[in-house]
Amino acid sequence: MARFTFKLPDIGEGISEAEIVAWHVAIGDRVEEDSPIADMMTDKATVEMESPVSGVVVELAGEVGDQVSIGAALVVIETDAVEVADEVVAAPLTSAQAETAEQYEAENPGVEKVALESPLPLAGGVGGGASITPATPAVDAPTPPPTPPVNGRGEAALASPAVRARARDLGIDLASVKTDSDRVRHADLDAYLRYGSGEGYHPPHASRAREDQPIKVIGMRRRIAENMAASKRAIPHFTYVDEIDVTALEAMRADLNANRGGRPKLTMLPLMIVAICKTIPDFPMLNARYDDEAGVVTRHGQIHLGMAAQTDAGLTVPVIRDAQDRNVWQLATEITRLAEAARAGKLAPSEMGGGTITVTSLGPLGGIATTPVINRPEVAIIGPNKIVERPVFKGDEIVRAKLMNLSISCDHRVVDGWDAASFVQGLKKYLETPVLLFAD
Template sequence: MARFTFRLPDIGEGIAEAEIVAWHVKVGDRIEEDQQVADMMTDKATVEMESPVSGVVVELAGEVGDQVAIGASLMVVETEKAVAEEAPAAEAPVAEAVEEQVEAETPGVPEVVEAPAPLPLAGGTGGGPVQATPTPEETSPPPTPPASGRGEEVRHVLASPAVRARAKDLGVDLAEVKHDGQHIRHADLDAYLRYGSGQGYHAPHASRARADEAVKVIGMRRRIAENMAAAKRAIPHFTYVDEIDVTALEAMRADLNANRGSRPKLTMLPFLIVAICRTLPDFPMLNARYDDEGGVVTRHGRVHMGMATQTDAGLTVPVIRDAQDMNVWQLASEIGRLAEAARTGKIKSEELQGGTITITSLGPLGGIATTPVINRPEVAIIGPNKIVERPVFVGDDIVRAKLMNLSISCDHRVVDGWDAASYVQALRKLLETPVLLFAD
């Protein structure tokens, strides 16, 4: 028997460590060669780790959420024979390690479990362990408990069944309700709810409040938290918002969808990306990445469009490479492919890197305006908002129009407010005259 140390390999991307997001084995498990043992997260991509050997798991590197350095031990396996690059054996043999694990997981002799305290019994506390032989005090019949359940001090609280039922639904203890007569009436209960509780009105469903829950921030959520915090710390954001009339664009989109054949259905997003790509050459400071340490801004000639996508694991940003060379149909197809890959966890690590500018949209959930956070090290992010129909003046006439607010957040170290406003005006011109999107 020998021990093999499976060290975390260099997964690429120039990373120094990776986070454990899932274990598929535990100490004591027998595993086979090429069996999946763990999921490791690097930046925003999850990589499946497979065991290079067969044997029994003796040691795991840590818990879910822990970071493991490249080259450090991820797992120790007891093998049938020596394997190349075998790690030094630990002092305790594997049989002992496995036995200890089994013992830790195997229930022992059942302990005496204290039952929840019932209503008080005559002469007893009602809260001790269940006894095999009842005491004389316990065998005596208990007195009938008071209706309110609060003992002698509230034994004489009187109220009609209707008032008691209402108080129970509201979570109100009738012993705390002040009243002038012998019986508590609905008016007394109303007064208590308004003034007498000391805490204002008692919500009917207050007793249904959920318990507090502590959730460890790991995996994708931790990456998002780290990236967003770094972006807000390092980047002086400013946001500019303008209103765009997309009535003509929506009419064109409807016509194209009606005659799309087998091509994908067009949303607003492909048109926005085409407009962004057509206007960026005149505003190169926006299609850029800022190197904080080197103090260098790289203005990119190609548009690698980041597309913020919500998944069950959190927000990811797949990248549409060379978006400037695609038409609306090609963009719609690529948007659908990347979004599906992101939501199903099949997105490749290289498809999450290299963006030069990002677009983020909440679709029909979008509100009046957004202030999106820049996807560092980019310097700009564009956020279209919800399309709404409103009456607008056209000369002396009032017409129905479809309007959309467009937000852009920029890095003020690189982009001035004048630049951002001028850029949105250029976008506005294309979107309000959509035939220009297809003109050479």
């Protein structure tokens, strides 16, 4: 046997360390080559690490939430190789292992390996051309499958993989957990933790209170917390809100969608982005980034528009590059692509940085008004709110109108209140007279 140390590779330009956000293995687990071992998060992306060798895990770098430096040991694996003269030589496959490998390849043709791997030691001698014949290792007897646990009613305890993993982490024997259903659920584990297995224990429907649940702030949630705290700590925010009549805009959007052909359905967002791009040239101080350490504000000529997107892991901000050069249909296509990639956790690092101004919207949840937090080092963020229908005066008449409040938060070190209000008035002109969105 030999020990293989898998060192954390360079997983991003300029990255010196990464955070452990999930372990897929534990000490003592058997891992196979190319199987996942950990998820590592940098400032820009989460990358799944795969094992470069097969063997048994004997050391892990730390716990979830710990930082690991590039080049430091992440996992130590005791491999099925033979160590000879300071070299690691791969042991030959047994006939059973070869048959299993052939069956896997037959059942999984064309599988593409996408995770980062560490180079493996090469078999054979180096220098002098000497060859080394490895000794054949003893073949371990197959391990019989574990006996399934039995629940409190004397039946086999059924549970989902997530429930089994949680029970294992908590040190709970599923056989001792009572349930009123055909399987053990998270609620059964909660009730077990509250009452134990004694007289006071009842199935979850009898529970009258829920236990406090401490949750370690790690991964994307920690990144969000750190970034938001830094933005509020460093930037003197102010927010301006104005009301916009989007009745004509919504009517035009309905007409465009009715005649869109095979193009994507338009939401309010691509139309809003077109209006922003047409208004920005008159207010270049808003399309800027402020390096407060260097004391330099860079007003950008191109508009790289951040689009706040909610995912299961938390808020992320993919960036639409050169938004000013895209028409409304191209923007709709790019918005859909980036939103799907964000939800799937497949955004490239280049798609998550370098924004010059951001739009954040809660869609139908939009509320009356928002005070969005600036995405530092940008200096402005725009927040369209929910569209509501209300009666309004048009001259001497009362008519139905679709109204939307529009919020903008700005960095008061760079943007004055007059500039922010004037910018919103410019947006209002385009949104209330939507034909201008398509005029040169």
